[in-house]
Amino acid sequence: MDVIAQGVGRIFTDPDADKAREFFRQKSRKLESKLTTVKEAVERLVKDGDYLSIGGFGANRIPAAILHEIVRQGKKNLGLAGHTATHDFQILCAGKCFNRCDIAYIVGLEARGLSPNARKYMESGEVEVSEWTNYTLSVRFKAACAGVSFHPIRNMMGTDTFKFSGAKMINCPFTGTKYALVPALFSDVAVIHVHEADIYGNCRTKGILMSDYDLARSSKKLIVTCERLIPTDEIRRDPTSTFIPYWCVDAVIEQPYGSYPGNMYAEYFSDEDHLREWLKVENDPEEFKKFLDKNIYSCKDHYEYIEKNGGMQKMLKLRQKEWLMIGARE
């Protein structure tokens, strides 16, 4: 198969499936407790320079507690999969934690508007970028998940999205049709927030899966936060509901409201007031610094962050809003 065109974007991660297999060969299959804290998991599993991917979509079911901790611990020079990234991206931009980024969707918070600070960071020249799309980036996880080094797709061709990507174009050996090939993306570390997990890391979630099925399996290391721990007997009673098995997982943390200020399906809605405040305060560097000190740097943990933003009363209100209960509309 001759390459007939290729993008100029750098491929930040090694797509070599055999090297990845060697890594996964060494990964533990031992059924042992992986319960830990957010602080310990980030200290142990997120290294400066690592390539990071983040579960969820937009501000929905995002591992906010872990992301705050990454900023708090001052992690630097990370690579980042900017895949359906909105508030999660905004958090990591606040800490200037990454210096290279595979872009599908960044900078914006969908209908809420664009993040001034994320935009400034991406316009500074400090971050090296390659372009993709939401689907093609998820296909890169899918290839890694399947233990192959690339996956064919039928889009991006003819556009600058292809030109600034790391994709290559070939003719199909069966039909002659042009295809773009995208390289497998094996992340060093992925972080995902789920509804329920046991102490070993068997995970369940509710609602949409976004790209998390493939994202979880394609990463060398995986940190899971969950709304609540459940017994392994419950996992074994209903194995159909397990969407990540424990052998993919390196750390489990019980973190109620772990997606706050994001939405968590059938649990709580997003805190739109807080997200609006965050977007607004980014316009003033002095105010933004104070805001980050208050909400991230001076917080011991996610509980303190929640406490400073309305505590349990606010959480109950967001729960009612999630269920569209009477009086929950503001």
Added chain:
Amino acid sequence: MANYNTMELMICTAARELEDGASVGVGTGAPCAAAMLAQKAHSPNLVILFEAGGAAPLIPEMPISVGDSRTTWKALMASSMPEIMETACRGMLDYTFLGGAQIDMYGNLNSTRIGPDHQKPKVRFPGSGGANDFASFCWRMMVMTPQDPKRFTERCSYITTPGWLEGGDSRAKSGLPLGAGPYKIITNMAVMDFEPESKRMRIIAINPGYSEKDVRDNCGFELLKADKLVDNAPPTEEELRILRDEIDPYRYVIGR
């Protein structure tokens, strides 16, 4: 004096394009309002799909995100991004609505950057998101956007999302799936489609209160024109009632 605003008109115009039994991939804001209106007004069996995984919901109120809980309210399936995108890849998604900072005469869209240096852009926008995917795979891509000469530019400085590329048969030769492409451009002033041979944008209908000259003055390239221009019908009382009372009572979208 009209009893509606241009956003309401654009949403009603877009909704009328969505026939019963069709499928549509939508984002938040005006596209979602158009799909909800179509479902409530004349296409009860419209299949609404969200790229994050929400499939065929009965949406109670405007979602804020294409992945928030509203996108799976009373849905038939809470699936995944690969599931929705592959439904489009297989050819089962009929319509999508997109937008961008720039659109050119072939319906190509820019939502990535302004400025020559890709690694240090003058202005950085979100990028493709799911736009390049939906525009490549959905049979008919539509755009809803306000019209001005800066946005409607002869050539996009960066093509994030494919329209008819260079026009003619260039899209067919590119390797993108055959038969899919830009269909209609719905603005505050007019409705455009694409001339079948050249694939250049052409005016087919003018909105109430605007003239052909207004449409041309607010476009940065020469628009072709259909043999017969029609007047775009204003929203009906029933459409406005559904839109204002049921879909967007807080005027998040129609108040813009």
